[in-house]
Amino acid sequence: MTGWIVVIPVKGTELAKSRLEVSRETRSALALAFALDTVRAVLAAEQVAEVLVVTASEVVDSAVRALGAGSMRESDAAGLNRSIEQAIAVAERNNPGAPVAVLLGDLPALQPQDLDAALVAAAAHPRAMVADAAGVGTVLLCARDVGTHAVRFGGRSRAAHLAEGYVELAVDVRSGLRRDIDTVEDLTAARALPLGAETRRVLERHAIAGSANPTGASTGSAIPKGASAGSAIPKGATPSS
Ligand SMILES: Nc1nc2c(ncn2[C@@H]2O[C@H](COP(=O)(O)OP(=O)(O)OP(=O)(O)O)[C@@H](O)[C@H]2O)c(=O)[nH]1
Numbered sequence: 531m532t533g534w535i536v537v538i539p540v541k542g543t544e545l546a547k548s549r550l551e552v553s554r555e556t557r558s559a560l561a562l563a564f565a566l567d568t569v570r571a572v573l574a575a576e577q578v579a580e581v582l583v584v585t586a587s588e589v590v591d592s593a594v595r596a597l598g599a600g601s602m603r604e605s606d607a608a609g610l611n612r613s614i615e616q617a618i619a620v621a622e623r624n625n626p627g628a629p630v631a632v633l634l635g636d637l638p639a640l641q642p643q644d645l646d647a648a649l650v651a652a653a654a655h656p657r658a659m660v661a662d663a664a665g666v667g668t669v670l671l672c673a674r675d676v677g678t679h680a681v682r683f684g685g686r687s688r689a690a691h692l693a694e695g696y697v698e699l700a701v702d703v704r705s706g707l708r709r710d711i712d713t714v715e716d717l718t719a720a721r722a723l724p725l726g727a728e729t730r731r732v733l734e735r736h737a738i739a740g741s742a743n744p745t746g747a748s749t750g751s752a753i754p755k756g757a758s759a760g761s762a763i764p765k766g767a768t769p770s771s
């Protein structure tokens with residue numbers, strides 16, 4: 531199997547991360563930082579052939595391109611699932627036959643090796659998913675055959691994706707892969723993990739209670755690490771749409 535195409539939805543508007551109860555300035559800085567840290571980790575994962583961000587925001591679009599990711603703008607007011615479907619269609623057109631995964635764009639504690647391990651495990655199933663730390667939502671949705679995706683993000687999406695037939699992968703709840711940040715409580719919990727550099731910088735600059743734990747302790751994952759084929763796969767090709 532070739533490497534995975536990873537679609538990452540990023541809202542990027544002033545309405546992003548509305549459940550994060552900090553000042554508007556801090557919230558928008560954190561929303562961008564979460565996305566950039568997520569994209570950086572994905573670009574560093576060995577199982578990933580290409581990254582395709584889908585966003586409403588010009589700022590996000592150019593920032594992720596500068597990191598080397600592909601990016602596309604969603605059509606007006608597409609919403610989360612529709613924008614993901616638009617990106618999946620572009621990924622399919624540009625990379626026929628490639629497996630496609632959808633990853634949330636608010637995972638600032640994601641480590642490349644945790645994503646690699648999950649993608650290796652996902653490749654054993656036609657469709658697979660990883661739930662968020664609360665066991666309510668979904669952070670990663672994978673299909674070997676892109677045409678079989680049934681995207682049901684939002685709310686209790688773990689149950690929705692299970693009902694669609696995705697197999698749930700066992701990933702340690704402490705893994706950064708499962709730590710999407712919706713609330714200040716999520717952020718506080720994620721600070722026990724090694725956070726990405728952009729998020730650390732914002733936390734250092736903006737007064738939010740707690741410390742950013744710049745060094746962080748290594749976290750465990752139930753999926754064996756290092757099982758990935760370590761070939762260098764080109765990333766960041768911009769979609770032709
Ligand atoms: N492209 C795109 N991404 C979205 C959209 N809505 C949410 N996302 C992204 O999907 C992921 C999960 O969404 P949420 O955690 O609900 O993010 P959010 O909508 O910014 O946060 P809340 O306002 O608290 O719901 C994040 O990476 C968001 O940036 C959308 O309409 N379009």
Ligand SMILES: C=C(OP(=O)(O)O)C(=O)O
Pocket residue numbers: 662666667668669682683684685686687688710712
């Ligand atoms: C969009 C999702 O996440 P959140 O918990 O951020 O709403 C989801 O889990 O489907």
